Amino acid sequence: MSALSPLTPHQATIFNLLKTLESEVSAQMIYAELRQQKHRLGLATVYRGLKHLQLQGAVQARLLSNGEAVYSLVSEEKLYVTCVKCGISVPLAYCPIDEQVLPQALSLRFKIFYHTLEFFGLCSPCLEQETVA
Amino acid sequence: MSALSPLTPHQATIFNLLKTLESEVSAQMIYAELRQQKHRLGLATVYRGLKHLQLQGAVQARLLSNGEAVYSLVSEEKLYVTCVKCGISVPLAYCPIDEQVLPQALSLRFKIFYHTLEFFGLCSPCLEQETVA
């Protein structure tokens, strides 16, 4: 996360809220929380702000199996085990890399079917558009 | 993928289609393709069949950034680079593990912001329900 382009007050508010949270949160939850704190902003602004922060490389998103996206700061490594049936997503203590050591990293018992490793960033065309605009 | 519990004709059809495909496909695409092949089945049956195969550990799903799920056989390791702006998802040739070697594995140039490693399977309660029922 290099220098962030200037944030609007609302974007900064969203960013600061994420800083205070240790867990992932959905856009809807951010919206509800900020309204609770008497911030007068719209839901669309939350989505737009999150997208902006994501394009800066400051915020990361993860899609839950129910189709909902959860957001958090780009910082420590995130590793989860997710149940394909009920969708429960349990964070792991550390990155096992090897499936053999997974049971040690996981308190609960999971029967693992598969895993995915995915990198997120900007492709060449989009990166150019970002640097220009 | 151990012994599969008996599949219905429709479930077998879906499974066989996935076997013939080398790339991931959405439920909607499976539906369209099978209808094209004059199979008379409903969209809901496709979703139910995929869910069934997923619970057997035979099929895996991945959520695209547009919220659409794509399915494939549980087999070779899947690794992708996804653009946070346009959502394009490019498969990598091999598993780099280390971010340092990522550029070598990727023909296109991506600016990587973060990555996620996620395991999928059945949690204890759901596994029990599966073995019983």
Place this chain on the structure above:
DNA sequence: AATGATTAAGATAATGATTATCATTTTAAC
């Protein structure tokens, strides 16, 4: 074979997070 129970399937409405739209306000530039 007939009966009844259980599961699968089809059709379609409902869901709900996300996105698009557009009018309005705020900010920045000159």
Place this chain on the structure above:
DNA sequence: GTTAAAATGATAATCATTATCTTAATCATT
């Protein structure tokens, strides 16, 4: 201060997925 550009709010539209409900197969038992 005037004008252009960007941000915002409110709300409608989108659309993959899920839920619902009815009908059709499938299976076990007599």
